[in-house]
Amino acid sequence: xxxxxxxxxxxxxxxxxxxxxxxxxxxxxxxxxxxxxxxxxxxxxxxxxxxxxxxxxxxxxxxxxxxxxxxxxxxxxxxxxxxxxxxxxxxxxxxxxxxxxxxxxxxxxxxxxxxxxxxxxxxxxxxxxxxxxxxxxxxxxxxxxxxxxxxxxxxxxxxxxxxxxxxxxxxxxxxxxxxxxxxxxxxxxxxxxxxxxxxxxxxxxxxxxxxxxxxxxxxxxxxxxxxxxxxxxxxxxxxx
Amino acid sequence: xxxxxxxxxxxxxxxxxxxxxxxxxxxxxxxxxxxxxxxxxxxxxxxxxxxxxxxxxxxxxxxxxxxxxxxxxxxxxxxxxxxxxxxxxxxxxxxxxxxxxxxxxxxxxxxxxxxxxxxxxxxxxxxxxxxxxxxxx
Numbered sequence: 320x321x322x323x324x325x326x327x328x329x330x331x332x333x334x335x336x337x338x339x340x341x342x343x344x345x346x347x348x349x350x351x352x353x354x355x356x357x358x359x360x361x362x363x364x365x366x367x368x369x370x371x372x373x374x375x376x377x378x379x380x381x382x383x384x385x386x387x388x389x390x391x392x393x394x395x396x397x398x399x400x401x402x403x404x405x406x407x408x409x410x411x412x413x414x415x416x417x418x419x420x421x422x423x424x425x426x427x428x429x430x431x432x433x434x435x436x437x438x439x440x441x442x443x444x445x446x447x448x449x450x451x452x453x454x455x456x457x458x459x460x461x462x463x464x465x466x467x468x469x470x471x472x473x474x475x476x477x478x479x480x481x482x483x484x485x486x487x488x489x490x491x492x493x494x495x496x497x498x499x500x501x502x503x504x505x506x507x508x509x510x511x512x513x514x515x516x517x518x519x520x521x522x523x524x525x526x527x528x529x530x531x532x533x534x535x536x537x538x539x540x541x542x543x544x545x546x547x548x549x550x551x552x553x554x555x556x557x558x559x
Numbered sequence: 560x561x562x563x564x565x566x567x568x569x570x571x572x573x574x575x576x577x578x579x580x581x582x583x584x585x586x587x588x589x590x591x592x593x594x595x596x597x598x599x600x601x602x603x604x605x606x607x608x609x610x611x612x613x614x615x616x617x618x619x620x621x622x623x624x625x626x627x628x629x630x631x632x633x634x635x636x637x638x639x640x641x642x643x644x645x646x647x648x649x650x651x652x653x654x655x656x657x658x659x660x661x662x663x664x665x666x667x668x669x670x671x672x673x674x675x676x677x678x679x680x681x682x683x684x685x686x687x688x689x690x691x692x693x694x695x696x
Contacts, residue, residue: 359666379666385659393663400667493659 321428324353324421328403330394332387333411334361337370343413344374350417357397358411359390367411387475388498392491395479399488407478415476419518423478430514431483432506434469435476437520453539457500457546464550465507469515473499473542476518483511496545504549568610575606595650598643605635 329347333340340358347356358371362384372378379393391408398406405424409415419435426433454473461472473496479487486509492501506513582599585591609616609632620628 377670379670381662381666383658383662385662389659389662392659393666396663397667493655 322405322424324351324424325355326403327351327354327405327407327420327424328394328398328401329354329356329407329409329417329420330391330398331356331358331371331376331409331411332361332390332394333358333363333367333371334384335363335365335367336411337363337365337367339413340367340411341370341374343409343411344371344376346413347409347417348375351420354407354420355403357394359393361385361387361390371411386493386495386498388491388502389493391498392488392493395484395488395491398479398484403484404481405478406484408475410475414520416519416521419476419516420478422516422518423476426514426516427478427480429512431480431511432513433478434471434474434513434515435478435518436469436471436474436515437518453542457542460546461500461503465503465513467513467515469503469513471515472503475499486511494545496542500542500545501549504546568613571610572607575603575610578606579603598639598646602636602639 329351331340331343331347336343344356344358347354356376358368358376358378360368360371360378360380362381368378368380379397381390381393385393394406394408405427407420407423409417409420415435423433423435454471457472458470462469475498483506486506487502490505490509492498492505494501503513578599582591582596582603586593586596613628616628616631620626620631623631625631625634
């Protein structure tokens, strides 16, 4: 293993997750006792921060809602500020199994970003219809663009090494889906290497997944708008 | 004024003067910064020129091959409004980025403060020197 777990900062963006965040933090701390857990409350109006703090997490409270990408950039900045060489993004609703974290971190000896991917043969996570087509098309395009096979480009379960942290601390999009699709393109342009690990997603412990026709269509449109813009936008620095 | 009724001549000058007066008042009261006022000043000045000297408008339209001078007014008006509106969108994006950075700093400082307040040594120094050096950063 290239890094020990006490070098790992686990960042969990959370918006109004008071019902589940405590359990998720407790579970992560139980499975990975050496790791530092940071919950970023993204403009929550409930007691998310308090629950997370009680469960033993470090907490940053954003006074306004910035979206997942906004919370994540703060996570990258915090990791950079406190000298963590590894930052792992994890959902606060319990979808991601913390037991997969060591596996992801292990992959960082050969890549800068390791993505925990659904649809890679493990687990039962399924989506249908336009949303699935969109995810497939995105995966294909981004796999071609980055030269790595990526089956789950919208995954929110990712491990980053220090190179990725210092790139993303300055440039991590706050827009909807920017934290996944555009971040991949930015990373690729910045010369990052990506890899993925097949993981199983669990049922969300709380909250409702968004799955209706109108939302799927909107998702499809916005996903491709994000991808198209990211690809044509002149990058800060090109990989080669 | 080739057939233009006096009332509409006065009306168009009054409208242009009103635009300029509003913009200048806001500028003087510092409710409007110069770079935001630029486009509105351009509109006001152009409107005033066209109102006082309708000939200018007619000749320009003719020069450009535009049949109805009023079409030129609409055309220029739409272009200027378009530019102003795009500029506002760009400024908005700028402001969002600034708000984002401030929110990040706020969150980081809030945590630092909380950690300090809960640090075991903090209480002891509380009454001794806290008031003199708490504004250093």
